[in-house]
Amino acid sequence: MSTPTSPLVRILFSIAGCAAMLAVAPASAADAAAAKKTVTEVCQACHGADGNSPSGDFPRLGGQHEDYLAKALRDYKSGARKNPIMAGFAATLTNKDIDNLAAYYASQPAVVHDKF
Numbered sequence: 001m002s003t004p005t006s007p008l009v010r011i012l013f014s015i016a017g018c019a020a021m022l023a024v025a026p027a028s029a030a031d032a033a034a035a036k037k038t039v040t041e042v043c044q045a046c047h048g049a050d051g052n053s054p055s056g057d058f059p060r061l062g063g064q065h066e067d068y069l070a071k072a073l074r075d076y077k078s079g080a081r082k083n084p085i086m087a088g089f090a091a092t093l094t095n096k097d098i099d100n101l102a103a104y105y106a107s108q109p110a111v112v113h114d115k116f
């Protein structure tokens with residue numbers, strides 16, 4: 001015996017299915033690969049291509065939490081975090097650039113140096 005399913009029930013199930021798919025998608029669809037150009041042209045001069053500059057003058061970004069990096073860049077951009085060097089670079093970045101750059105550096109290895 002087949003169970004009759006009303007069209008309304010089927011619609012509700014498909015809506016629930018779509019919602020479930022959206023829920024499992026990552027919160028930000030950041031594209032780490034898209035950041036590579038900016039990293040090569042701008043950021044690597046100080047932070048290194050993998051975010052692990054050997055110089056103590058520049059914070060290491062490799063392996064840092066993605067949300068921390070994105071917040072730092074947004075704060076430089078808004079002026080909530082003040083640094084004359086980073087303010088200039090962050091000012092040129094879009095929200096999407098920031099997400100991509102944060103994803104890129106977060107995906108790099110974290111390298112620990114104990115002394116310079």
Ligand code: HEC
Binds near residue numbers: 039070083085
């Ligand atoms: C001319 C050198 C220079 C360049 C180029 C540069 N930065 Fe920075 N960056 C710094 C310095 C210096 C700091 C530390 C500033 C501070 O004390 O807040 C910093 C801090 C940061 C921080 C915060 C790190 C932390 O641990 O809080 C992030 C994130 C960051 N930079 C990302 C980038 C990105 C992405 C780019 C490329 C768009 C970039 N930087 C380009 C010098 C640079």
